[in-house]
Amino acid sequence: LIPEGTSRTLQIDDIALNLANREAAISGEPLELTATEFLVLKTLIEKAGELISRDDLTQIALNRKLTLYDRAIDMHVSNVRKKIGTRPDGTPRIKTVRGSGYFYILPG
Template sequence: MMTKVLLVDDDRELGEMLTEYLDQEGFAATAVQDGETGVRAALSGAYAIVVLDVMMPGCNGIEALRRIRAQDRRLPVLMLTARGDDVDRIVGLELGADDYVPKPCTPRELVARIRAILRRTQVQEPDGASCGPLTAGALTLWPERRSLEWQGQPLELTSTEFNLLEVLVRNAGRVVSKQELSQQALGRPLARYDRGIDVHLSSIRHKLGLDAEGRSPIQTVRGLGYQLVRE
């Protein structure tokens, strides 16, 4: 079956063009022109990923994302943002967007980002690989189930947050550069001035909280990257 993509953008002409291109690339794309309809469609369970424009009248992309994430933390959401608009971009990431593409963008770039996100969210364990959990201190993560527990309790993360934490768990005790994190968790090279990794990790830290000594299990190593402390 073809992967279903929901495109939410009030620009009807752009929506038709992107839908046609996505269909040619093997996706089953549906375009809607307003945030209210987009939220309902996204929460229907019919789509593998949502492409959501920030600038829409009425229920804009930020509000639509907020409402989607209130009910579904795992559905991948790719934001379309105005080029150079860092505020909307950071707010979107803080609310749980998986990634963003600045507009105007080429259909080819959009498809590449969609595929990169889906590769990570629909990852399959290679033949012969262990299906057991990964552990690091009080953290237990099941890659094949895309679920995790922190201090014995289930923890809800977005798909990209899960990807980032999985990379850190697999490298527990070692510093992982932002370039490595971007390649392995987002499926793309780290762009210059890209703060997406930092925003996602800040959200993960907030959800994990602090240990008994007031420290986060994810440490920043200035100038090098991030490290998950192996307890």
């Protein structure tokens, strides 16, 4: 049970994630995300401004450990990045820290 007053929606910039029904929207328009892409975006937004390692993101979104030449999480982040695009002012939303992981850039 979710305590009363607990939001079931994550919002950042013009992106809204409805956690109850796993739907996403950008500027009010539905965003078609796979279940894995939804988890990737949810995780990045929940920890906006914090670096999330590829290991952690793989564990959360794919429910498995990252292996040596595993590029699956990078592909999912790439797909999310394409689907959400840049901010209305043209600045990126997701930053890659080479060899470390990813983070959602805080607005403003």
